[in-house]
Amino acid sequence: HTEPKAPKDFVALSSVDATIIQEIRYFTRHNFVGERVDGYRQPMCILTRPAAQALHKAQKQLLRRGYSLKVYDCYRPQRAVDHFVRWAKDLSDQSMKDEFYPRVDKTRLFADGYIAEKSGHSRGSTVDLTLVKLPAKPTRPYRPGEPLTPCYAPKDQRFPDNSVDMGTGYDCFDTLSHTLDPRIQGEQRANRLLLKNTLENLGFVNLAEEWWHYTFKPEAYPDTYFDFPVSRRSLTGHR
Ligand SMILES: C[C@@H](N)C(=O)N[C@H](C)C(=O)O
């Protein structure tokens, strides 16, 4: 049967900037759901062209300072958000709590602003990302069932990530992930601010609850929630 296609101003980020590192977590089982999320057919970053071009500008500035961007999530189909909603209603499934939301009750994740039922990601101009100091270290895959460590533990105890220390891991649903949380100081705060200042200068707006979440403004599709799958095919022969 036919899946919806992306409008033609959506692009693969790799075609605009091949140097930006991609670790698409919802394609893997290493995320708060603990399984591949609906609609992620390939581990790729799709965005509206203006958002991708703005990330390319940010990357050029950061490379000069010895850093690279690394994206964890970009365009997110509505069916993926619906998967999050279904997962959130199933209180018997807390398999990833010990890493991703140890101190937040699962019933609070939407009310506390960590996950949205209508997400900016589905509009195509929102991205979750971090900084990697170059040269990037290799990473190891997550092994389903491995012991989990809280995402706010000291960096050397958290699940290994070749990113700089932002004070918490990605998708750490905790007040410590609030971008300007006063408990985050020193190098961790400086890292958050380097990402924030670089991106805000180029037109991105941060979500105060999450140091990793940015929307490029003005949005090409401020009120359309797309549902084409994350795959090369969604971009071929598109409208
Ligand atoms: C789930 C997390 N990565 C995220 O993107 N949260 C915001 C609030 C969203 O779902 O749009």
Ligand SMILES: [Zn+2]
């Ligand atoms: Zn996000």
